[in-house]
Amino acid sequence: MSTQATYTSSWFNQAQFIPPDAIFALTAQYQADPFPQKVNLGQGTYRDEEGKPWVLPSVNKARECLRTKGLQHEYLPILGLQSFREETAKIVLGAELFKEQASKIATCQSLSGTGALHLAGLLLRACHTKLPKFYIPEPTWSNHHQVFQSLGFPCESFKYYDHEMKSLDIESYYSMLRQAEPNSVVILHACAHNPTGCDPSKEQWREIAQLMKARQLFPLFDSAYLGFNSGNFDEDAFAIRLFLGEMQMEAGVCVSFAKNMGLYGERVGCILMSTVDRQVAVNMQSMLEMLQRSEVSNPPAFGAKIASQVLGNDELKQMWFQDMMTMSGRIRAMRAALYEKLIFFGAPGSWEHLIQQSGMFGFLGLSHEVVLKLREQHHVYVADNSRISIAGLNAGNVEYVARSITQCLRDLE
Template identity: 50%
Template sequence: MSAQQHSAFGAAEYIPPDPIFEVTKRFNADQNPQKVNLGQGTYRDENAKPWVLPSVREAEKLIGNAGHEYLPIEGLQSFRDEATKLLFHDTSALKENRIASCQSISGTGSLLLAGLVLRKANSGIENIIITDPTWSNHDLLFKEIGFNVVKAPYYKDRSFDFESYIGALKKADKRSAVVLHACAHNPTGCDPTHHQWKQIAAVIKENGIFPIIDSAYLGFNSGNYDEDAWAIKYIIEDLGLEAAICMSFAKNMGLYGERVGLTAIVTKAEDAKRTVFSLLQNAQRQTVSNPPVYGARIAATVLGNSELLKQWHKDLVTMSSRIRSMRKKLYDELVRLGTPGDWSHIVNQTGMFGYTGISKPQIERLEEQYHIYMANTSRISLAGLNDHNVEYVAKSLDEVVRNVQ
C-alpha cells in the first residue's frame, strides 16, 4: 500500500470475541472423551446430544416443500396469530385488539425491535434498566441503539436480592424502561415469587417505567407455559400496563438456528396499535427487511395443530423435568461427597442456568484438568448434565473447591 493510501480501519480497535461462544469453541476443539460443556445454553438429551422435539419433527413432515418466497415485513401471519393467541389467549388485550406484533430474529431481534420502537415513538425514554447480572446482549444491544443502560443489583448471597432490586426501581429516572425476565432468570436462575412480582410491578406502575419483558423460556422453565407467563399476565392484565413482550422459540421449541421470535407490544387502546404496528414494520425494514420463513412455519404448524400442540406441551415437560432432575442429582452428589459449603442454591434456582458461585481459578482448574467448560462467571447450563457425567462433574467440583481458592 502506498504512502498516499490509508486504511479505513487503521484506527479501529479489536473487539474480543463473545466469551460464551469462545467456551463452546474451546470445548469443540478438546479431544478428551470425558469433556463436559456447561457453557452454552442449548438443551441436550440424556446422551448429551441435540434433541429435535417430536412435535417439531412432525411439523416438518407436514410442511414439506412450501417454497422460499419472501415473507411480508411483519412476518408470517399464521405464526404471529398463533404465537399471540398462545400467550394472550385469556387477556382483554387480545379481545380488544390492542396487541401489535412483528416476527423477529429470535430473542435478540425481538429486543432490538422493542428498543427501536421506543426510539421511533418519541417516548422520551432514555434509560434501560437491566439486572446485574444479566444476559450480556441486554447491555450490548440497548447501548448500541443509544440508550443509557442502568444496572440494578439483582443477586446476592446466591439468591435474588429483592430489596436492592426493588430499591433501584424506586429510585429510577422517570424516563426509563426496564428489562424484566419473565421466568428462568439468565444467568442466575433466581426468579421473584408471585408476591415479589406484584411489588415489582406496583413500583413500575407508580414510577411510569415501561416494561420490556424478555420471554425466552416460557414453558421451558416449569413445563407449564401459562405458569411461566404469570408475571406477563399480571402486568398487562391485572395492572393494565402497556408493555413489550419479546418472545423466542429457540429454547422452548429447540429452534436455535432458525431464529424464530416475536415482538408483541400491548397498547392502551386499539387506535394506538395501528401506529405501533407501523413503527414495528419500519424498524424491521431498516434492519433485516423481512424475517426468515422456515422456522416460523414450524412454530405456526406446531401451535396451530391441536395434536402437535398437545405433543409440544409434553415436550416442554420432558425438557424441564430432565433439567430439574439434573439439579437434584448434582446437589445430592455434592452433599454425598461432603463438598465444603452450602449447595442448596443449586436446587433453589430454576430454569436452564444456575450460578455455582465458584471462583475464576476454580473454573480454570475445571477446564484445564477436568475438561469441564463453563462461563467465567460460574454460570452453568444444567442441560449439559446427564446421568453419564453428573457424578464426574460433582467429583471434579468437590476437588477444586477443596484445593483451589
C-alpha cells in the same frame, strides 16, 4: 534502506479489536479439546440424556406436515407470518386476555429473542426525542447491554442477586424501582432468570408491577424460556399476564422459540407491544413494519411455519406441551442429581441454592480461579461467572462434574 513499517491509510484505521463473545469462544475451546471425558456446561442449548441435540417430536411432526403440504420459498410479508404472529400473541397472553386486548397489540416476527429486543429498542428510540434510561439487572444475559448500548440508550445496572446469600436480592430490586427515573425502561426476565435461575415469587411480581406503574416505568420482558422453565406455559407467562391484564400496563414482550421448541438455528421470535388503544397499536404496527424493512427487509419463513403449525394445531400443541415437560423434567432431575453428588463427595460450602434455582441455568457461585481449574485440569467448561447449563448434564457425566468441582474447591482450602 529503511526497515520501518509503512503506515497505510484506511477507512478503518479507527477500528478496534473486539474480543470474541465469551460463551461462543468457550464452546470453540471445548470443541477443540481432544480429552474424551470433556463436558460442555457453557452454551445454553438443550441436550438429551446422551448429550445430543434433541429434535422435539412435535416439531418433527410439524416439519413432516409442511413437507406433505409442499414447501414454498416465497418472501414472507415484512411483519412476518401472520398466523405465527397471531398464535404467538394468543399463547403468550392466554385466550381470555388475548380476546380482550388483541386490538391493542402490535406484533412483528423477529430474528429470535435478540432480534425482538433490538426491534423493541429501535421502536422506543423512534418514539422518544429524549432517549429513556434502561435499567438492567446485574447479573444478566450479556447481550442486553450490547443491544441497547449499541442503539445509544443510557444503561444502568441494578443489584438483582445477592452473591453472599446466593439468592434474589428483592429489597435492592424494590429500592431501585422506588428511585428510578420516571419514563425509564426496565428489563424483566419473564421466567428462568439468566444466569442466576432466581425468579421473583408471584407476590414479589405484584409488588414489582405496582412500583413500576406508580413510577411510570416501561416493562420490557425478555421471554426466552416460556414453558421451558416449569414445563407449564401458563405458569411461566404469569408475570407478563399480570402486567398486561391485571395491571393494565403498556409493555413490550420479546419472545423466542429457540429453547422451548429447539429451533435454535431457525431464529424464530416475535415482538409484542401492548398499547393503550387500537389507534396507538396501528401506529406502532406501522412503525415496526418500517423498522423491520430497513433492518432485514422481511424475516425467514421456515422456522416460523414450523412454530405456527405447532401453535395452531391442537394435537401438535399438546405434543409440544408434553415435550416441554420432558425437557424441564430432565433438567430438574439433573439439578437434583448434581446437588446430591456434591453433597455425597463433601464439596466445601453450601449447595442449597442450586436446587432453589430454576430453569436451564445454574449459578454455582464459584470463584474465577475455580472455574479456570475446572477447565484446565478437568476439562469441564463453565462460563466465567460460574453459570452452568444444567441441560449439559446427564447420568454419564454428572458424577464426574461433581467430583471435579469438589476437587477444585479442596485444592484451594
